Amino acid sequence: MKRHPRRSVPATLTALVLLAACALVAVVTIQMLLGETPWIRYDTVAAALHGTRWTDTVTAIVGAAAVLLGLILVLAAIIPGKPVVLPLRGDLDSGASRRSYRSTLRVAASAVDGVSDARVKLKPRTIAATVTTGRTTIDGLADAVRRSVEERLDQIDPAVRPTVRVKIRAVRKAS
Known part of the structure; x- marks a missing residue:
């Protein structure tokens, strides 16, 4: 669908x-x-x-x-526009709206400890998550956000599995 x-x-x-x-x-x-x-x-x-x-x-x-x-x-x-409903894998002809898909992934990204804000962009084959943190050291944060988003993708089970890219924006710099 x-x-x-x-x-x-x-x-x-x-x-x-x-x-x-x-x-x-x-x-x-x-x-x-x-x-x-x-x-x-x-x-x-x-x-x-x-x-x-x-x-x-x-x-x-x-x-x-x-x-x-x-x-x-x-x-x-x-010329087709961006799909409004993204297809899900399964026996039924089912899909998730683009808005709910994006907000669910944003919640998963912002649920990681140390993330103060998360933004998610859906592209045809990738999901670009940009997270903001107040931490001075960001070691391992990108991997934690990627794992959280990928776990949510496992639950959603989209028909086409996008790759997840994470970008970290640190508000404070390490001294």
């Missing part, structure tokens, strides 16, 4: 732009059918477009912007 994030922001923006364009066309059409003066006159738009040449700078800029916007939307649809 690898559920990727939905592309709701690009889809919503595209839908709103299309809705606004359709609403404008509908309002102008209804105004024309009722014999009222439309907000946008067809003759004015047709004359402006008829007078435009393919070699004009404005045409090239508008075309380039449309192509760029289209490429951005296609790339947003094709």
